[in-house]
Amino acid sequence: MNRLKIAGGRFHFIGAGGVGMSGLARFLLGKKAIVTGSDQTAGAAVSRLREMGADIRVGHNADNLHPATDAVVISAAIRENNPELQAARQRGCRVYKYAQFLGELVKHFEGIAVAGTHGKSTTSGWLVYCLKQAGIDANFVVGADILQLGGSSGSGDSEFFVVEACEYDRSFHNLKPRIACILNIERDHLDCYKDEDDIVESFQQFALGTRPDGLVVADGDDPNVARVIAYLAGQRRCVTFGFDPQCTYCARNVHEDAGFYRFDVFQEGRKLGSTRVSLPGRHNVHNALAVVAIAVSIGVEPERMLEVLDGFQGMDRRLMLKGRFHGITVLDDYAHHPTKIKASLKAIRERYQPQRLWCVFQAHQYSRTLSLLDEFAASFTEADKVLVPEIFFARDTEAGRNAVNARILTERIRGRGTDAEYIASFDAVCDHLLRNVHAGDVVVAMGAGDVWKVADEYIQRLRNHC
Numbered sequence: 001m002n003r004l005k006i007a008g009g010r011f012h013f014i015g016a017g018g019v020g021m022s023g024l025a026r027f028l029l030g031k032k033a034i035v036t037g038s039d040q041t042a043g044a045a046v047s048r049l050r051e052m053g054a055d056i057r058v059g060h061n062a063d064n065l066h067p068a069t070d071a072v073v074i075s076a077a078i079r080e081n082n083p084e085l086q087a088a089r090q091r092g093c094r095v096y097k098y099a100q101f102l103g104e105l106v107k108h109f110e111g112i113a114v115a116g117t118h119g120k121s122t123t124s125g126w127l128v129y130c131l132k133q134a135g136i137d138a139n140f141v142v143g144a145d146i147l148q149l150g151g152s153s154g155s156g157d158s159e160f161f162v163v164e165a166c167e168y169d170r171s172f173h174n175l176k177p178r179i180a181c182i183l184n185i186e187r188d189h190l191d192c193y194k195d196e197d198d199i200v201e202s203f204q205q206f207a208l209g210t211r212p213d214g215l216v217v218a219d220g221d222d223p224n225v226a227r228v229i230a231y232l233a234g235q236r237r238c239v240t241f242g243f244d245p246q247c248t249y250c251a252r253n254v255h256e257d258a259g260f261y262r263f264d265v266f267q268e269g270r271k272l273g274s275t276r277v278s279l280p281g282r283h284n285v286h287n288a289l290a291v292v293a294i295a296v297s298i299g300v301e302p303e304r305m306l307e308v309l310d311g312f313q314g315m316d317r318r319l320m321l322k323g324r325f326h327g328i329t330v331l332d333d334y335a336h337h338p339t340k341i342k343a344s345l346k347a348i349r350e351r352y353q354p355q356r357l358w359c360v361f362q363a364h365q366y367s368r369t370l371s372l373l374d375e376f377a378a379s380f381t382e383a384d385k386v387l388v389p390e391i392f393f394a395r396d397t398e399a400g401r402n403a404v405n406a407r408i409l410t411e412r413i414r415g416r417g418t419d420a421e422y423i424a425s426f427d428a429v430c431d432h433l434l435r436n437v438h439a440g441d442v443v444v445a446m447g448a449g450d451v452w453k454v455a456d457e458y459i460q461r462l463r464n465h466c
Contacts, residue, residue: 004094004104006031012093013037014084015075016056017045019095019097023141023153024073025049028103030155038064053378062087069093073101095150102141102163103174109139112294113175114136115245116183116219118163118340122279123183123287125315127155128162130291134300134306138162144334145316156243160298165206167199168192172206179297180210181217181290185224190335191367191395200224206230217293220247239297241289245269245425249293251285260353261285265292265306275306280319281347319344325401325462327439329354332455336364336448345382348444355440359434360429360454362447363409366396370404377412386413386420386428392449426451432456434465 006028006146013025016451022045025035035054039046043169046056057064062083062260065072072095080086088095096104100328101366106113107134114124121143129148137156164439165180169192185297193199207216207228216232219225220240231363239248245266254263262276263285278290288309295305306340314320324330329352341361350356359380363369369376369391370408380386385432388410393401406422413420424431437443 003047003107006105006108008032009070010036010066011086012065012069012072012084013056013075014060014072014078014082016037016049017041017043017055018075018077019045019073019143020141020270021073022046022049023151024098024101024105025054026052026151027141027153028141029053030153036064036066036069060084065091065093067091069217071096071101073098091164097439099166099171099174101178103176105141105241106161106163106177110159110182110298111175111177112138112160112162112179112208112298113165113172113177113232114162114181114183114290115165115167115203116181117167117186117188118337118343119283119287120166121184121245121334122284122318123181123290123385124162124164125149126287126309126312127291127294129312130295130305130308131158131160131162132156133299133311134230134295134304135371136160136298136300144318146408147313147316157442160238167202167206170202170205173202173209175206176209178211178214179217179294180207180214181294182219182225182228183287183290184219184222184229186337186339186409187372188368190371191365191400195226195380200227204395207232208235210236215297217241217290219290220244220250221286226339228242230400239293241293242286248291249296250294251289253281254285256282258348259353264303265289267296267302272302273306276310277312278310279314280351281343283343283347314445317452319347323459325459325463328437328462330455330462331442332452332458333444333446333450335446336368340374341376342378343384344444344446345380348442349382352442354442355438356384356439356442357382358387358433358441358443359387360387360389360433360443360451362389362445362449362451363391363406364448365394366391366400369409370400372413373404373409376409379417380413380415380418380420383418386418387432388413388420388422389426389429389451389454390424392447392451394449426454426457429454430461433458434461
C-alpha cells in the first residue's frame with residue numbers, strides 16, 4: 001500500500017471527539033490536511049476541531065462522507081453497522097483503526113514511541129517539551145494535554161514524531177519507530193492478555209518492531225523489561241536507564257527536598273551533571289532519566305537537557321493541582337493501576353504534607369478491578385480516607401459487572417487497614433467532603449474514568465461555601 005499523502009489529503013474521522021481521535025485530527029490539520037468527521041455529541045474536542053477548520057458533524061450519516069475522502073479513521077467504539085463506515089467500505093476507501101492510522105503516520109517521520117504500563121503520557125509529553133526547549137520542534141500525539149503546550153498533539157517542523165504507544169489489544173504493534181522506549185511492564189489489560197508472560201511477549205514484539213538501525217531505550221530496573229532486553233540481544237541496540245549503577249543512564253545521590261527531587265545523572269559511569277525535577281514523586285526521577293536517554297540519543301547536548309528538565313509543569317490529570325480553598329488542597333490524578341496509585345499517594349504526601357489525605361478513587365473497568373482486586377486493596381496505605389464511588393464501565397461484559405463491584409473493593413481496602421467508605425454517586429461524595437474535610441487536608445480525585453468531575457464540583461462548592 002502506498003504511503004498516505006498528508007498535506008492536502010482528505011481524512012474522515014468517525015468518532016472524532018475522543019482524546020486520541022481528536023488529537024490525530026488536530027495533528028493533520030496542522031499539516032494542512034482536510035479533516036471531516038462525525039461524533040454523537042458536540043463536546044469540547046469537537047468544538048476545538050471546528051475552530052481549527054475541520055467539518056465535524058453531529059450524528060452518523062452516510063452523507064457525512066465526502067466522495068473524495070482518502071482515508072477513514074474509526075474509533076474503537078465504532079461498529080460495522082455504522083452508516084458512514086458502511087459507505088466507506090462500499091466506496092473502497094482505506095479504513096483504519098486509530099492505532100493503525102497512527103502507525104501509518106509514523107512511517108513519514110523519525111518515530112519515537114513511548115510505552116509502558118505507567119508513565120507513558122508524562123514521559124512522552126516531557127520529552128516533547130524538553131526537545132522544544134532544546135531547539136527541536138517535534139511533532140507529537142500523546143495521551144493527555146501537555147499543560148505548557150495546550151494540547152495532546154501538535155505539528156512541528158522537525159523530522160521527529162513523538163507518540164504514546166499503548167499496549168492495550170497489542171495496538172503498539174502497529175508502530176515501527178526509530179526509537180522505542182519501555183518504561184515498565186506489569187500485569188494490566190488482562191481482558192486481552194492471558195497473563196504476565198503474554199504481556200512481556202507483546203512488549204518484545206513491540207521492541208522488535210523498531211527499525212533495524214533504531215534503538216530501544218529500556219528501564220534497567222524492571223525485571224520484566226530485562227526479559228525484553230535479553231530477547232533483543234543481537235537483534236536491536238539497547239540502552240538502559242534507572243537507579244542501578246549498571247544502567248547506561250543512572251541517577252545517583254537522589255534526595256527529596258520539600259517535595260522536589262534532586263539527583264546526579266551519569267552516563268556509562270561518567271557524570272553528566274546535576275538536575276532537579278518539579279514533578280512530585282520519585283517515580284518521576286525515573287521518567288526524567290528516560291527523557292534524557294532519548295534526547296541524548298538523537299543529538300541533544302546532555303548539559304542542555306539537564307537545564308530544561310525542571311521547567312516541565314506536567315500533564316493534564318497527572319497529579320494536577322486544581323486549586324486551594326479555605327486551606328484545602330484539591331488535586332486530580334489519572335492513576336488507575338495499583339502501582340501508580342501507591343506512587344501517586346506517596347508523592348502527594350511528600351509534596352503537600354497534608355494533615356489528612358483523602359482519596360476519591362473510581363476504579364476503571366470491572367475486569368481490571370477483579371483481576372487486580374488484592375493489589376488494589378493494598379495500594380491505599382498512604383491515604384487516611386478512601387471514598388469509593390461506582391466503578392467506571394468501559395469495555396466490560398455483563399458477566400464481568402456481576403463478578404465485582406465498588407462495595408466489594410471498599411471492603412477489601414478496609415480489610416487491609418485503610419479507612420474506606422463506599423459512596424455511590426459523585427454528588428454524595430462531594431456532600432461528604434464538604435462536611436468532613438478541614439483546613440490542612442488534601443483531596444485527590446483519582447482514576448481513569450470521569451472522577452475528575454468530583455474535583456471540579458467539589459472546588460465549586462468550596463468557592464460557594466462561606
